Amino acid sequence: xxxxKTSRRSRATGALAVxxxxxxxxxxxxxxxxxxxxxEAAEGVEGGGTVSAYNCExxxxxxxxxxxxxxxxxLGSLFTGLTQTDFDTYExxxxxxxxxxxxxxxxxxxxxxxxxxxxxxxxxxAQTFVDTYNWAVDPDNAQQSANFFxxxxxxxxxxxxxxxxxxxxxxxxxxxxxxxxxxxxxPLPDMLTYTAFYPMPSVAYDDIEAFEQAPVGNGRYQxxxxxxxxxxxxxxxxxxxxxxxxxxPERIEWMIYSEVDTAYLDVQAGNLDILDAAPANRRTTVxxxxxxxxxxxxxxxxxxxxxxxxxxxxxxxxxxxALSMAIDRELIIDNIFDGAQTPAENIIPPDLIEGNENxxxxxxxxxxxAAELYEEAGGPxxxxxxxxxxxxxxxxxxxxxxxxxxxxxIEDITFESLExxxxxxxxxxxxxxxxxxxxxTLSYPSAQYAMEPIYTTGVSSNYADYSSEEFDDLISQANAxxxxxxAAELYxxxxxxxxxDMPVIPMWFTNYQVVHSDRIDGESLFMDQATFTRLEQVVxxxx
Amino acid sequence: MTRYIIRRLLxxxxxxxxxxxxxxxxxxxxxxxxxRALAGDRPMSDAVRETLREQYNLxxxxxxxxxxxxxxxxxxxxxxxTFNGRPVTDIIEQRLPVTATLALVTLVIQTLMGIIAGILxxxxxxxxFDRFVQVSTVAMVALPTLVIGFLLQxxxxxxxxxxxxxxxxxxVSSYIxxxxxxxxxxxxxxARLVRSELLDSLKSDYVRTATAKGMKRSRVITxxxxxxxxxxxxxxxxxxxxxxxxxxxxxxxxxxxxGLGQQVFASIQGQEGTVVVGIVTLFVLFFVxxxxxxxxxxxxxxxxxxxx
Numbered sequence: 001x002x003x004x005k006t007s008r009r010s011r012a013t014g015a016l017a018v019x020x021x022x023x024x025x026x027x028x029x030x031x032x033x034x035x036x037x038x039x040e041a042a043e044g045v046e047g048g049g050t051v052s053a054y055n056c057e058x059x060x061x062x063x064x065x066x067x068x069x070x071x072x073x074x075l076g077s078l079f080t081g082l083t084q085t086d087f088d089t090y091e092x093x094x095x096x097x098x099x100x101x102x103x104x105x106x107x108x109x110x111x112x113x114x115x116x117x118x119x120x121x122x123x124x125x126a127q128t129f130v131d132t133y134n135w136a137v138d139p140d141n142a143q144q145s146a147n148f149f150x151x152x153x154x155x156x157x158x159x160x161x162x163x164x165x166x167x168x169x170x171x172x173x174x175x176x177x178x179x180x181x182x183x184x185x186x187p188l189p190d191m192l193t194y195t196a197f198y199p200m201p202s203v204a205y206d207d208i209e210a211f212e213q214a215p216v217g218n219g220r221y222q223x224x225x226x227x228x229x230x231x232x233x234x235x236x237x238x239x240x241x242x243x244x245x246x247x248x249p250e251r252i253e254w255m256i257y258s259e260v261d262t263a264y265l266d267v268q269a270g271n272l273d274i275l276d277a278a279p280a281n282r283r284t285t286v287x288x289x290x291x292x293x294x295x296x297x298x299x300x301x302x303x304x305x306x307x308x309x310x311x312x313x314x315x316x317x318x319x320x321x322a323l324s325m326a327i328d329r330e331l332i333i334d335n336i337f338d339g340a341q342t343p344a345e346n347i348i349p350p351d352l353i354e355g356n357e358n359x360x361x362x363x364x365x366x367x368x369x370a371a372e373l374y375e376e377a378g379g380p381x382x383x384x385x386x387x388x389x390x391x392x393x394x395x396x397x398x399x400x401x402x403x404x405x406x407x408x409x410i411e412d413i414t415f416e417s418l419e420x421x422x423x424x425x426x427x428x429x430x431x432x433x434x435x436x437x438x439x440x441t442l443s444y445p446s447a448q449y450a451m452e453p454i455y456t457t458g459v460s461s462n463y464a465d466y467s468s469e470e471f472d473d474l475i476s477q478a479n480a481x482x483x484x485x486x487a488a489e490l491y492x493x494x495x496x497x498x499x500x501d502m503p504v505i506p507m508w509f510t511n512y513q514v515v516h517s518d519r520i521d522g523e524s525l526f527m528d529q530a531t532f533t534r535l536e537q538v539v540x541x542x543x
Numbered sequence: 544m545t546r547y548i549i550r551r552l553l554x555x556x557x558x559x560x561x562x563x564x565x566x567x568x569x570x571x572x573x574x575x576x577x578x579r580a581l582a583g584d585r586p587m588s589d590a591v592r593e594t595l596r597e598q599y600n601l602x603x604x605x606x607x608x609x610x611x612x613x614x615x616x617x618x619x620x621x622x623x624x625t626f627n628g629r630p631v632t633d634i635i636e637q638r639l640p641v642t643a644t645l646a647l648v649t650l651v652i653q654t655l656m657g658i659i660a661g662i663l664x665x666x667x668x669x670x671x672f673d674r675f676v677q678v679s680t681v682a683m684v685a686l687p688t689l690v691i692g693f694l695l696q697x698x699x700x701x702x703x704x705x706x707x708x709x710x711x712x713x714x715v716s717s718y719i720x721x722x723x724x725x726x727x728x729x730x731x732x733x734a735r736l737v738r739s740e741l742l743d744s745l746k747s748d749y750v751r752t753a754t755a756k757g758m759k760r761s762r763v764i765t766x767x768x769x770x771x772x773x774x775x776x777x778x779x780x781x782x783x784x785x786x787x788x789x790x791x792x793x794x795x796x797x798x799x800x801x802g803l804g805q806q807v808f809a810s811i812q813g814q815e816g817t818v819v820v821g822i823v824t825l826f827v828l829f830f831v832x833x834x835x836x837x838x839x840x841x842x843x844x845x846x847x848x849x850x851x
Contacts, residue, residue, distance in 0.1 A: 057809075059581070059627050067582045139590040142598070144581065147588040159590045209628060229629070229637060230801035231711070255710070258796045258805050262696070262709040269701045269708055421575025421814060428579070428586075460586040 044521070048237065048250040049540030051520065053274040053533065054263040055254040057230050061212045063198040064136035064143035072195045073532050074233055074254060078217035079198035080243060082110055082129065082177070083189045087528055090353050090445040092189035095243070096124060096199065096218070097177070105184035105480055112175040115242040118201040119222035126171035132200045134158070134165045141208075145196035147460075153180040184480035186487050187446040194444045220247040220536050230256050247536035248524075264289075270517050273540075274525075276533040278513040280392055283338040286513060294515045297527035298342055300349035300442040300450070301510035305385075305400070307503060308432040310465045313380040317501055321362040322374035323435065324505040326407040328365040332399045333508060340513070344506035347450055347495050349529060354447035354488040360499045363506060367407040374408045382412035386426070386436035389417040393437055427463045435505070438463060445529045447491035448479060455498055466503035518542065551835050555828070562827045563820050567609050570816040577601070577814035581626055599626065612817055623817025625810070631821040634806060639825075641711060642802035645725065645795070646787045648718045653726035653733060654780060660730070661737025661776075662769065668742065676734055683731035688790065692724040692797040709799035721798040725790050729783045736779060740772030747771075774844050781837030785830040 058071030063079060066072045082097040097110040116124040137146045137158050149155050153168025168180035179188070191197070199218060204211040214223045220243070221235035233254045237247050255272055257263040260279045266272040268289055278286055278294070286294050307314040314320060329343040345360045385401055387393040394417065401413045416434075418426065426432055440461075442449050452475050453459055457467040471494050478490035499506075514525055514533055524539035578595045579586070586592075595601075600608050615621035622631040664676040683691075699720060700708035706720050707713045744750060745768045753763045791804030803822050810818040841848045 067587075139594055142591045142594040144587045144591055146591055150588070159588065212628075229634075230805070256801075257709065257799045258801075258809075259709075259799060261693075262797060262799050265696055265701050265708045269704065271708060419573070419575055419580075419812075421573075421577055421580035423575070424579050424586075425575045 044248065044539040044541060045543055048248050049519075049543060050251040050253060051249045051273050051535060051538050051540050052253040052255055053535060054260070054267075054272060054276060055233070055256055057256050057258075058227075058233075060144075061215050061227060062143070062204075062208060063200065064132075064141075064145045064148075064196045066195050067144045069531060072530075074235075075195050075198065075215070075217070076532060077219055077221040077235055077247070077252060077536060078215050078223065079195075079219040080116075080217075080241075081194070081197045081199070082112075082192045084243075085190075085193045085445055085528070087526065087534065090351065090529065092193060095193070096129075097192075100189060102188075102482070105186045105188070105482060106181050108179045108181075108188055109172070110177040110179065112177060113242055114175055116218055117240060117242070118199075118216050118218045119238055120201060120203065120216050122201045122203070124199055124218055125174040126177040127174075128199045128201075129177050130165075130169050130171050131202070131205075133169045133197075135200065135205060136196065137166060143196075145194075148191070148194065148196040151181050151183060151185055153182050155182075183476075185448075186479050186481055186484070187444070187448040190444045190446040191449070192444075221252060224251070228256075230258070232256055245537075249535065249538055249540055252535050264515070267515050267517055270519075273517045273520050274514065274533060274535070274538070275516075276512060276514050276527065276531075278515045280337070280340075283340060283513075286515060290515045293518065293520075293522060294513055295522055295525050296340075297512050297514065298349075298351060299510055299512055299527060299531045300351070300445070300529040301512075301531055302344060302347070302349065302440045302450070303341075303507045303510065304344070304438060304440070304504040305435045305507060306438055306464045306505075307435060308430065308464065309467075309503060310430050311433055316377050316379075318373050318377035319379040320502040320505070322370045322377060322379060322408065323404065324362045324502060325364065325366045325370035325373070327400055327403055327505065327507075328367075329363070329507065330365070332396055332403075336396045336399055340511050341508035342511060344508045347455075347498050347506060348447045348491065349442065349450060349509055351529060352442075352445055352447055352450070353484075354491045356488075356492045356495070358492060358495050358499060360506060362499070362502055371408055379408065379410075381410060382414075383410055384414050384416055384434035386416045386418070386423070386432055386434060388420045388423045388437070390419070393417075397437060430465065432463075436463070438504075441531060442529050447488065447495070448475070451475065451491070451494060451498065452479075455503060464503040466501070468497060468501060471497045471501075548835070548839075551838075555831050558831055559824060559827060563613070563824050564609060566820045566823045567612065567816055568605065570811070570814060570819050571605050571608070573811075573814050575814070577626065580813070595626070608816075612820070622821045625815050625818055626813060631818050634818065635803070635821065635825065638801055638803045638806055641800050642788065642791050642795070642804060644715075645718055645721055645791060645800060645802060646784060648715065648722035649725045649729075649787060650780070650784055652722050653730040653783070656726070657730045657733025658737050658776065660734040662741060662764075664734065664738040665741035665745070666764070673738075676738065680731035680734050683727045686727070688724060688728070688793050689797065691727050692721075692794060695720045695724055696797070711800055717800075721794045721800060724797070725787065725794045729779075733776060733779060737772060737776055740775055741768055744768045744772045770844060774841060777840050777844065778837055781833050781840075785826075785833045788826045788829065 055073060056070040058074060059068055060066050060071050061075060063075055066075055080095045082095050083092040084095040086093040096112055096116050098113045100108055100110045102108040112126060118124065133149060135141060136143045137149045137155055139159055152166050154163060154166035157163035158166055170178040172178050201216050203216060214226045220238060220241050222238045224234040224236045227233050235252050237250050260277065263272060263275045264279060264282055267275045307320055309315060333339060333341045333343060345363050346358055348354055348356065383404065385397055387397050397415065404410050405413060440454060453461045455462060455466050455471060456475060457472050474490050474494035478487045478494065481487035481490060512527055512531060514527060516522060516525065519540055519542040521539035521541050524537055526534045526537060528534060578592055578601065600611050603611065612623060615623065624630045660676050664673040667673050696708050699705045707717050711717045750763060750767050753767050788804060791802055792808050795802045795805040796808060807819060807822050
């Protein structure tokens with residue numbers, strides 16, 4: 001997911017989902033692997049039953065074109081990529097590929113299972129992936145996620161129109177796929193779990209628009225009828241799915257809402273089973289409304305305040321440290337989010353396998369030291385704070401500004417609240433003149449993805465314009481490292497540099513509160529790092 | 544009469560053209576690149592962005608864009624499409640019935656409730672029912688639509704369970720709460736309007752004459768009092784029906800009805816100019832047609848009115 005759900009979804013619904021500090025993630029997924037044996041906790045109905053869930057209207061239902069949560073959530077049930085994520089450990093596990101191998105992190109060999117078919121019966125071979133990947137990067141098809149392939153050998157040639165196909169994706173035989181990259185990239189198996197890498201059947205290329213209305217995939221579920229725009233998307237379990245842990249519910253119905261508050265009432269009334277993001281304004285009443293039928297989940301959805309390092313006054317790290325130390329995150333979280341965020345002490349989400357004990361020295365609230373440091377460093381006396389409008393950021397950004405005013409004596413603080421499109425435009429043009437809010441959600445669970453796309457020199461999402469040779473080197477080394485433990489350590493070192501240099505102030509990781517009806521066993525609910533509730537492992541206890 | 548109608552119909556053309564131009568210009572004036580926003584925090588590649596911008600004529604200057612849009616309509620009946628490739632005509636086809644149903648149910652509710660309450664209040668002037676109508680209509684007019692909507696959802700949807708809270712999967716009953724929400728303000732205004740008009744006309748000379756001639760009271764009220772006091776009410780209902788499409792933006796969003804209002808809101812946010820123009824033009828067309836019908840209805844209600 002490119003899009004930070006907190007900004008995107010709330011732009012669509014007018015409400016931001018926030019949830020209470022939670023230690024429930026481990027207990028919620030404990031005992032379960034990807035979704036097989038959670039049924040022990042409660043008696044599920046025969047056959048698995050039907051579960052209905054809130055969703056927003058997807059933009060697209062073509063894998064390589066889906067960049068937002070609403071569509072990617074649905075696609076995740078319709079498709080299975082080469083690899084999948086094991087949500088107990090956040091490690092990649094077998095998908096269509098049974099195993100994979102590499103010696104240098106550059107050339108990867110994937111051995112595919114031989115039983116995989118699409119929902120229409122078409123067999124899946126290595127060539128399926130070759131065709132899909134080449135189609136996805138073809139500029140004529142204008143797929144929004146095409147740049148996820150940018151480290152595949154031959155990507156640039158295809159984009160430039162110099163080649164029809166990427167040299168780096170090859171079908172060695174029916175069930176052996178070779179992927180060659182332009183440089184070593186150890187998180188490839190993680191990355192291949194992402195939506196953009198799902199295989200597409202040949203029928204898709206004939207008429208992609210028709211395909212999109214009822215995508216034929218190879219996932220645990222298959223479409224029942226067409227995508228009913230703005231109303232619902234229904235899928236039934238695909239009984240010939242070749243993976244190891246098929247979906248538990250027999251049927252999933254995504255009910256599409258334009259207003260999340262309405263969905264909240266529908267869950268309360270028992271008309272809807274699952275709302276994966278209870279709206280912020282309901283925080284205080286969730287317990288009264290739902291009692292035990294609510295679960296909190298930590299996610300990787302990271303909110304930060306970045307600095308435009310291309311502006312001179314923010315180039316001194318002490319200024320950035322002082323601004324960070326002058327923020328009392330706990331106070332803001334308690335007062336504005338009713339305690340429902342986890343203060344960020346890291347850049348890498350702590351739940352990931354590479355999550356670590358790095359401590360963010362400058363994330364500790366210390367107003368005296370901050371004031372002193374700010375004074376010494378000659379920090380700016382006036383600030384403009386930027387955020388995107390209509391996504392419930394006003395309150396907390398203002399609270400941060402008040403703390404800066406009180407603790408650092410910055411009297412003149414103004415706000416620029418802009419529509420998302422305009423906001424991103426200003427970033428692209430480097431016209432931001434003060435701290436800005438942005439977020440990042442991990443499309444695939446890897447420390448690499450938590451850092452490389454945002455902080456490496458010159459990459460497209462590096463809005464801070466941060467550049468550190470040492471950091472870049474460590475990321476390259478980690479990407480090249482074949483031993484996972486050693487790689488994790490290198491990522492940790494890279495993170496330490498970010499926490500020291502502080503191109504962005506880590507604010508918090510968002511907690512989501514999932515509310516559900518009495519028909520659902522709450523113990524079986526689990527939300528993954530990319531904020532998707534894993535519907536395939538939900539236990540339905542009543543017809 | 545026929546000439547009058549033809550002249551009015553001809554006037555529609557400039558109205559429609561100018562309104563499309565203005566709406567198109569307004570959407571065009573929203574800052575920021577909509578294609579850029581489509582992909583969210585992580586920028587899409589330049590190649591993809593350029594392809595999409597070209598596909599939607601976004602690189603052309605305003606007048607060229609507008610001209611291409613009109614040209615598409617005139618030559619190929621192509622009303623454009625959303626950024627995810629759905630033709631505007633498909634969207635209107637899918638959503639118009641929802642909004643039309645909502646408007647119709649609302650119209651029935653507000654006309655029946657408003658006129659009946661107004662008549663009864665006038666006939667029982669200063670009695671309990673009159674006072675009740677006066678107070679309750681003030682509340683209906685004063686409460687914001689949002690509040691009324693949520694209250695109805697809570698009481699009749701959640702607590703009593705009489706009507707669905709959201710969606711359109713339950714036939715006409717799906718539309719009752721949204722229609723009540725949308726009808727609230729107009730019912731209030733209409734009731735007060737009918738009440739005061741009827742009181743006025745009951746005091747007029749022709750009513751006194753009719754009564755003096757020995758006509759039955761019920762006939763005096765319906766034939767003479769009511770008929771004459773309905774002209775402002777019809778004007779109001781007409782104007783209100785036309786503006787209902789605007790009100791549908793809020794109500795359709797709260798009650799999750801996949802109608803045109805919901806789409807306009809989403810498309811303005813997403814800067815999908817052609818979608819906004821397509822739907823708003825439909826609203827405008829509807830507005831002028833209703834106005835024409837209202838003008839023609841005057842003649843039926845008041846024979847003194849002539850069309851030239």
